[in-house]
Amino acid sequence: xxxxxxxxxxxxxxxxxxxxxxxxxxxxxxxxxxxxxxxxxxxxxxxxxxxxxxxxxxxxxxxxxxxxxxxxxxxxxxxxxxxxxxxxxxxxxxxxxxxxxx
Amino acid sequence: xxxxxxxxxxxxxxxxxxxxxxxxxxxxxxxxxxxxxxxxxxxxxxxxxxxxxxxxxxxxxxxxxxxxxxxxxxxxxxxxxxxxxxxxxxxxxxxxxxxxxxxxxxxxxxxxxxxxxxxxxxxxxxxxxxxxxx
Numbered sequence: 001x002x003x004x005x006x007x008x009x010x011x012x013x014x015x016x017x018x019x020x021x022x023x024x025x026x027x028x029x030x031x032x033x034x035x036x037x038x039x040x041x042x043x044x045x046x047x048x049x050x051x052x053x054x055x056x057x058x059x060x061x062x063x064x065x066x067x068x069x070x071x072x073x074x075x076x077x078x079x080x081x082x083x084x085x086x087x088x089x090x091x092x093x094x095x096x097x098x099x100x101x102x
Numbered sequence: 103x104x105x106x107x108x109x110x111x112x113x114x115x116x117x118x119x120x121x122x123x124x125x126x127x128x129x130x131x132x133x134x135x136x137x138x139x140x141x142x143x144x145x146x147x148x149x150x151x152x153x154x155x156x157x158x159x160x161x162x163x164x165x166x167x168x169x170x171x172x173x174x175x176x177x178x179x180x181x182x183x184x185x186x187x188x189x190x191x192x193x194x195x196x197x198x199x200x201x202x203x204x205x206x207x208x209x210x211x212x213x214x215x216x217x218x219x220x221x222x223x224x225x226x227x228x229x230x231x232x233x234x235x236x
Contacts, residue, residue: 010115010146012190035118038149043191064159068117070152070166075191084159 002027004095008034008102011046020101021049026056031083031091037065040076047077054079062088107138109230112147117162122150125236126168133175140179140230141172144186144223151182151215153198166198173202173214180214183223 011017
């Protein structure tokens with residue numbers, strides 16, 4: 001039962017992103033939206049935590065939210081895939097269930 | 103009316119919540135009262151003044167250009183915390199070029215952003231008479 005975990009809070013401000021990563025199962029997917037997209041950048045105080053999860057979890061970021069904050073896809077952690085709203089819908093279809101980490 | 107030292111403390115990313123926009127609205131209102139206004143950008147607040155913001159993909163108004171107008175309202179002290187940038191993989195080069203024009207110096211453009219470390223930010227906060235948090 002693969003699950004899509006949706007995170008919308010900054011990992012620098014709330015613990016929800018960390019808590020999500022502490023509860024994902026191999027084969028699950030994590031999608032960053034809204035303020036959570038700031039966690040996609042490499043060389044941050046959070047990037048090692050996220051990278052450690054990426055060996056058995058697929059990680060995605062909503063590109064529109066990234067560029068809205070002046071952030072570049074070139075500087076996100078290697079292996080994070082950028083998706084648009086259509087890609088967001090695809091992820092909800094590809095996974096049996098979703099969980100939002102509010 | 104006596105002039106007081108006002109600081110607006112910005113600690114949240116823009117667009118995800120309404121805090122950044124609301125702060126900007128109140129900052130502009132305060133400018134009309136000719137107070138000694140400064141802005142602080144720390145924690146996720148540093149994302150409010152990144153360059154190249156483009157909100158076409160999220161259907162929200164891009165208000166980042168408004169920060170460039172602050173100098174015209176005599177708001178020329180924007181404290182930005184170095185540690186907050188570093189923790190987020192950002193550098194001062196990732197921020198907009200925000201300036202004010204010095205009428206005593208032939209209207210020369212001068213930088214509004216004052217890069218400070220955490221201790222200096224604490225000092226700037228400590229000298230305020232009124233602090234508004236967003």
